[in-house]
Amino acid sequence: MKLSGWGRYPILEANIHAPRNVAALQEFVRSEPTLIARGNGRAYGDSAINSAATVTTCHLNRMLAFDPETGQLTAEAGVLLGDIIAAFLPRGWFPIVTPGTKFVTLGGAIAADVHGKNHHKDGSFRSCVDWIDVMGASGSVARCSRAENPMLFEYTLGGMGLTGIITQTAIRLRPVETAWICQTIHPVRNFKAAMDMFEANQGATYSVAWIDCLAGGADLGRSLVMFGEHVRRDDLSETHRQMPFIVPKKPKRKAPFDFPGFVLNGLTVRTFNALYYRAGSRKAGQQLVDWDAYFYPLDAILEWNRIYGRKGFAQFQCVLPLDSSEAGLSALLKVISKAQAGSFLAVLKRFGAQDSAFSFPMEGYTLALDFPINAKTLRLLTELDRITLGHGGRFYLAKDSRMSAETFAASDNRIKAFRAERKDNNWRDAFASAQSERLAL
């Protein structure tokens, strides 16, 4: 059947299998010469598609054990972060690291080593992972952790499923007193002011900036910088304090149909951005926001990917090292603003230090935006690749759908070592995706 990532580009024909248990998965892995695992399909591009055989972990989705002393949860790879929150937030636990959607599986979060608004403080998803069970090409399962099979552990985190199939994992949750976040919004004139704001607030638990990529000149990169802290029970109002984990239910909205391509253009996005900035500026200061609205605003609009129309969209996310961030962001934002190419969802975030075998984050600034797919934006994306490379930056594979192997090879000096491990451990032949083929991994 036809398969694509969340960006709905590219769309590829693929054989999908959905084993019901580990034994069936094992049999399948042994019989297929090449395959890739797929979680909930939230990677934007072709990371979780193998035309010959794509194996989804949707039925391997059971929670197996929880230790209330340590907050450690053992679960199968197909469990969604949203399921964990639904089960454990009412008991006072929340994921230590979460990306911008709760509709990701644990396996996907590990494979992409996802990050959240607290990366500068708590690191990427790996921070909460105690161990991972990985099924190799022979069908046998190896447990890996920082102490046991550390090489497999290192490369499975951020390894995009290219080291085997993640079947089970143990992660730790964080204790929280309430389901609420105290959010502070600071409107700032341009991206330099946003960077200053990040640097001055390194102690904030959560930080992220929404950035207006269409504003130019002195307004280049005007932003709403948003900080967040878990609210303590004592700081809630009397009524909320009685039920600290109950938040108002919101109606689920759904993008009703594929928007025609002309809906998203420079004008509509510029108007949206201007309104959003003004609305954000009016809300400047502190407010109480529930966990769902704070961490997952887009999840409230199911199938929001349809607003980009039938042709789909491409995400671009790079990280620039700290010392070249200012110059690099300036160059990127100038090109984007000049192209007036629409992106509703541009996000700027300060990463903390991270040293890992193949994960995306490193200390510096990450910029993420999306564009409807067309010839013009594909050219623009190539230009953004070039600027990123010129400033020593690298790219997030969970977002990529169109980068060239050359660009990728030039972006990251860890690739050679990963390729060598793939070859030596017989991962290369057994586990491959359309993306790994395109990038010659």
Next chain:
Amino acid sequence: MTKSPVLVLGARSDIGKATAHAFASLGHPIQLAARRAGTLEADRSDISLRYNVEVSLHEFDALDIQSHNSFVDHLPELPEAAVCVVGLMGDQSENERDLEAATRVMRSNFEGPASILAALANCFEERGYGTLVGISSVAGERGRATNYVYGSAKAGFTAFLSGLRNRLAQKGVHVVTVLPGFVATQLTEGMDLPAKLTAQPEEVGKAITRAVEKKQNVIYVRSVWRLIMMIIRNIPEKTFNRINI
């Protein structure tokens, strides 16, 4: 307030699991019954962790009729409601040639489910309350060339359920007949089913909890099936024999 348990017979199936999740999400302890019940350990922990309820596993063989009374006697607590999801589709062309295979399909869809519900019904009747839910099938509404062995057994089960409902109506015990239509399960994986007519197992589970709560008698999970089956039942035999559905 602690709620009383719900028993799911045939808990390994997708509809069985979804039903267990649906009742557990309402706070009911769950009794999962199936053959080789020990292999449901991961599901036991999953349901228990997600909904913070007690979940127990019980060895149960629908075809071992002799064991049914003792199975009921050995439950740690007589459940408030019991849902029988036991069934076997079988292969129609095999059923046409192999009488043994056909018998297994008929026993799995009629004799076994009817027997265990009968045993539970007597206990519920004596106690004076409870709900019995049988998963039958729209295939039992009219015999068709493509699956009449399965369909005939389901027809028998549907009639059994309606009779049981009739008998127990004045005794405080309610009986629900579920005719799910197409459901996206392991059985139908790979079949090209029309999306609008195909329910997800979770939908079936929710529909069952609703039917129990509202004391509905016969439910089709997606209401369009009520119309479809009304039409299919009313096609004259002469015409019916000329079409293949």
